Amino acid sequence: MKTFGRWVCASLVLGVLTGTATPPTVAAQNLPLPPLPYAYDALEPYIDEQTMRIHHLKHHQAYTDNLNKALATMRGDPELKHLAKMGIDKLLQHLDEVPPRLRGQVRNHGGGYVNHDQFWRNLSPNGAGEPGQGSALQHAIEKSFGSLDGFKTVFSEACLGVFGSGWCWLCFNTEAQTLSVETTSNQDSPTSAGLEVIIALDVWEHAYYLKHQNRRKDYLEAIFAVLDWQEADARLRKVLHDATKEDL
Numbered sequence: 001m002k003t004f005g006r007w008v009c010a011s012l013v014l015g016v017l018t019g020t021a022t023p024p025t026v027a028a029q030n031l032p033l034p035p036l037p038y039a040y041d042a043l044e045p046y047i048d049e050q051t052m053r054i055h056h057l058k059h060h061q062a063y064t065d066n067l068n069k070a071l072a073t074m075r076g077d078p079e080l081k082h083l084a085k086m087g088i089d090k091l092l093q094h095l096d097e098v099p100p101r102l103r104g105q106v107r108n109h110g111g112g113y114v115n116h117d118q119f120w121r122n123l124s125p126n127g128a129g130e131p132g133q134g135s136a137l138q139h140a141i142e143k144s145f146g147s148l149d150g151f152k153t154v155f156s157e158a159c160l161g162v163f164g165s166g167w168c169w170l171c172f173n174t175e176a177q178t179l180s181v182e183t184t185s186n187q188d189s190p191t192s193a194g195l196e197v198i199i200a201l202d203v204w205e206h207a208y209y210l211k212h213q214n215r216r217k218d219y220l221e222a223i224f225a226v227l228d229w230q231e232a233d234a235r236l237r238k239v240l241h242d243a244t245k246e247d248l
């Protein structure tokens with residue numbers, strides 16, 4: 001194996017020098033593990049470093065690897081190539097176009113890939129507080145839930161009510177122009193139902209068990225201590241902006 005590896009390396013170097021190297025197309029097309037936007041210990045003491053490391057480097061990496069396997073299978077099939085080119089966000093919105101033999105893999109691992117990236121970016125060591133005064137998110141929350149406390153009550157009840165492994169979401173419906181709290185099982189994404197994700201909360205036990213054990217309520221309180229309202233507001237503003245462009 002080592003000899004073969006050295007041969008591949010030497011061939012690539014020689015190829016580059018002579019201009020005949022074939023680029024490693026499959027590896028180059030693989031989606032990378034989305035990076036955390038902060039250090040593994042940045043959310044201490046609310047979310048512990050060990051949980052963050054395992055969650056990102058093991059769980060999120062596994063979803064990434066398995067999604068890449070599904071995409072490689074699609075790229076290798078002339079009838080499915082167009083699906084691989086869609087991009088994972090769009091693919092999750094068109095799961096019915098994925099053949100049954102690959103649909104579960106895309107739904108579970110593609111969902112896991114996207115959901116976790118949204119989740120990491122919803123958290124921040126500079127989070128907590130509340131949506132900015134006069135922000136789009138503050139207005140939308142008041143319109144849909146009456147108040148921030150009203151939203152937190154609905155969101156908390158939904159989060160605690162998720163049976164087994166799943167997610168709790170704050171979503172925006174562009175047709176109804178309202179926010180709603182949604183829950184999904186496993187790695188299902190509300191984008192598959194045409195909703196826009198404003199806040200993603202992972203309520204799989206792997207997200208909190210090392211520190212909070214079975215106490216999901218404690219985990220939820222910890223999340224509110226590091227929730228990045230600015231990121232949530234930025235997502236809503238982008239959705240509203242994009243919807244305006246589509247109307248023009």
Ligand SMILES: [Fe+2]
Nearest residue numbers: 059202204207
């Ligand atoms: Fe997770």
